[in-house]
Amino acid sequence: MSLAFRTLSFGIKKGPPQKKKLNNDSKELSTITEDSFRKFDELREKMIGKVETKQKKKVVKKVAKQASIQILSSRKRGYDSENDSESETEEAVGDVEKKMQKLLDDIRRTNRIFTWGDQLPDIFLRFNDSSLSPSLLTHLSENGIRQPSPIQMQAIPFMMGRKNILASAPTGSGKTLAFALPVIDEILGLKRRADYSKSSKLLAIVLEPTRELAAQTYTEFVKYCSGTSISVANFSGEETDITHADILVSTPNRIVFHLDKIDTSFLRWLVVDESDRLFEVIEGQEKCFRNQLGAIYKACDAKCTRVAFFSATFSHEVEKWCKDNIENIGMVCVGERNSSNTSVKQELTYCGTEDGKKVAIRNLLRTAFRPPALVFVQSKDRAVQLVKLLSAIDSNLKVDSINSGKSDKERDETMERFRNGEIWVLVCTELLGRGLDLSDVGLVINYDLPTSIISYIHRVGRTGRAGKTGHAVTYFTDTDMKYIKSIATVIRQSGFDVPEYLMEMKKVSRDRKKEMLKRAPKRQKIATVKEQVRKQKIAKAAYEKKEKLEAGSNSVKVSKSKKKMRKITKSKA
Numbered sequence: 408m409s410l411a412f413r414t415l416s417f418g419i420k421k422g423p424p425q426k427k428k429l430n431n432d433s434k435e436l437s438t439i440t441e442d443s444f445r446k447f448d449e450l451r452e453k454m455i456g457k458v459e460t461k462q463k464k465k466v467v468k469k470v471a472k473q474a475s476i477q478i479l480s481s482r483k484r485g486y487d488s489e490n491d492s493e494s495e496t497e498e499a500v501g502d503v504e505k506k507m508q509k510l511l512d513d514i515r516r517t518n519r520i521f522t523w524g525d526q527l528p529d530i531f532l533r534f535n536d537s538s539l540s541p542s543l544l545t546h547l548s549e550n551g552i553r554q555p556s557p558i559q560m561q562a563i564p565f566m567m568g569r570k571n572i573l574a575s576a577p578t579g580s581g582k583t584l585a586f587a588l589p590v591i592d593e594i595l596g597l598k599r600r601a602d603y604s605k606s607s608k609l610l611a612i613v614l615e616p617t618r619e620l621a622a623q624t625y626t627e628f629v630k631y632c633s634g635t636s637i638s639v640a641n642f643s644g645e646e647t648d649i650t651h652a653d654i655l656v657s658t659p660n661r662i663v664f665h666l667d668k669i670d671t672s673f674l675r676w677l678v679v680d681e682s683d684r685l686f687e688v689i690e691g692q693e694k695c696f697r698n699q700l701g702a703i704y705k706a707c708d709a710k711c712t713r714v715a716f717f718s719a720t721f722s723h724e725v726e727k728w729c730k731d732n733i734e735n736i737g738m739v740c741v742g743e744r745n746s747s748n749t750s751v752k753q754e755l756t757y758c759g760t761e762d763g764k765k766v767a768i769r770n771l772l773r774t775a776f777r778p779p780a781l782v783f784v785q786s787k788d789r790a791v792q793l794v795k796l797l798s799a800i801d802s803n804l805k806v807d808s809i810n811s812g813k814s815d816k817e818r819d820e821t822m823e824r825f826r827n828g829e830i831w832v833l834v835c836t837e838l839l840g841r842g843l844d845l846s847d848v849g850l851v852i853n854y855d856l857p858t859s860i861i862s863y864i865h866r867v868g869r870t871g872r873a874g875k876t877g878h879a880v881t882y883f884t885d886t887d888m889k890y891i892k893s894i895a896t897v898i899r900q901s902g903f904d905v906p907e908y909l910m911e912m913k914k915v916s917r918d919r920k921k922e923m924l925k926r927a928p929k930r931q932k933i934a935t936v937k938e939q940v941r942k943q944k945i946a947k948a949a950y951e952k953k954e955k956l957e958a959g960s961n962s963v964k965v966s967k968s969k970k971k972m973r974k975i976t977k978s979k980a
């Protein structure tokens with residue numbers, strides 16, 4: 408095996424990956440048939456027509472009443488017939504409305520949009536049907552976004568109606584725009600008012616769990632605010648002066664630290680992206696996300712402030728907290744709650760041991776790989792080790808790692824190189840597990856088994872985004888057997904094959920799940936062949952030395968006991 412490792416070269420295309428192009432052929436994220444669009448347009452026309460007719464009739468009626476007081480009898484007849492036709496119209500309007508409601512419900516069902524709450528707004532089918540401002544519509548079309556995704560169809564009208572919202576939708580399904588568009592739209596409206604256009608007021612805060620994610624969301628806001636007077640700041644980046652920001656994107660710790668200097672009295676929106684992550688508590692950690700979120704939430708208490716929680720996953724605990732603490736909150740859930748993206752082909756690969764994983768990744772990168780790919784490991788040390796191993800396997804492979812052990816600057820540079828195609832395989836920890844939109848990633852490898860199904864869902868969601876297909880491979884060893892069933896279940900629920908024996912394994916107990924969350928299993932170091940050979944040599948030398956020592960001490964012991972025996976026989980004689 409060692410020779411194979413040394414002489415091996417990956418069978419990948421040696422050219423760097425193509426830079427991201429605007430893909431105008433990409434699949435729409437929602438399913439609306441031509442027939443539904445046609446019916447919708449017809450019904451809407453009818454509704455507008457009927458309402459107009461009804462209004463027209465009211466005007467005519469008023470004029471007639473004033474003008475013809477003399478011809479009472481004929482007017483009486485006229486009145487009766489008008490009343491008849493009015494009730495006919497009302498009935499027809501009600502009929503059309505019902506038909507429209509049924510059509511929208513059918514479209515909701517097809518797109519697996521589930522809602523809870525009072526006064527739910529209707530979905531919209533086309534961006535042009537929404538009342539989003541023209542500048543946003545222009546940006547959408549410039550960015551090749553033609554049709555709203557299911558979460559956008561429902562969440563945008565929700566937020567435009569100024570309702571608090573808890574929303575969940577699969578990874579890569581456009582949640583960022585689902586909250587960014589209504590926030591920007593509302594601020595554009597405010598900016599038209601004299602009291603808002605002249606002075607700087609903080610109007611929206613968007614929280615993200617990592618710097619990388621904050622940078623990405625910030626870029627998205629800047630893109631959609633360009634050409635307007637809205638100022639966006641990324642507090643987790645270089646930015647220190649946030650006094651002129653209308654929209655502030657940040658990780659919670661930066662905001663918490665400067666909370667006393669931030670004026671939230673005009674805040675319209677507090678958006679918590681990856682909300683279940685920000686709800687996480689770490690025992691014994693004062694600065695855990697939940698405490699920070701708690702402090703921010705408390706400070707954002709203006710009457711005009713609404714909250715929006717978004718994530719691909721959410722727990723019953725988050726749901727309960729929202730229902731208990733936020734008045735009048737509506738919920739939107741697209742698809743099955745806590746399920747993985749079905750456009751990602753998912754595989755589980757049994758590797759037996761840690762050495763087996765090395766063989767598996769070598770073979771995978773050699774056969775089924777077109778860069779770029781993301782490889783997840785459970786710790787920063789293992790990220791460094793795996794980069795070393797992959798570089799030793801093929802010196803041509805452009806591989807690097809990103810983890811919390813690197814400085815902010817190093818992390819930013821690595822991300823930039825990965826996005827530019829200079830890095831083909833990026834080895835990372837949980838840090839990149841959530842939210843990042845690296846849309847060219849075609850392959851995700853879970854080199855180390857994720858420690859929860861939530862982590863699994865987010866990790867594999869780094870591929871198969873925006874309606875594209877993706878591929879995710881998850882390795883497991885004998886050590887992982889006791890944790891594998893829940894991930895196997897998620898994969899099967901998404902419609903992919905899982906060996907039957909895995910489904911027959913014992914359910915992962917609650918305690919085991921907790922234990923796994925706290926501490927990932929101990930794993931043997933990912934050593935290169937050279938390191939392994941050196942380690943083997945050292946171990947062999949140590950063993951031989953021990954043998955020698957033991958042999959030496961045994962011969963001393965034997966001669967000592969011989970002497971003793973001689974003494975005893977002498978004394979007996």
Ligand SMILES: Nc1ncnc2c1ncn2[C@@H]1O[C@H](COP(=O)(O)OP(=O)(O)OP(=O)(O)O)[C@@H](O)[C@H]1O
Nearest residue numbers: 554555556578579580581582583584719842844873
């Ligand atoms: N309506 C749309 N049609 C096509 N593409 C879209 C649409 N809306 C957003 N996108 C694109 O889809 C990609 C994924 O969007 P986004 O990052 O918002 O996903 P997400 O749902 O937040 O995922 P995650 O849960 O991983 O954070 C982005 O590149 C975005 O530009």
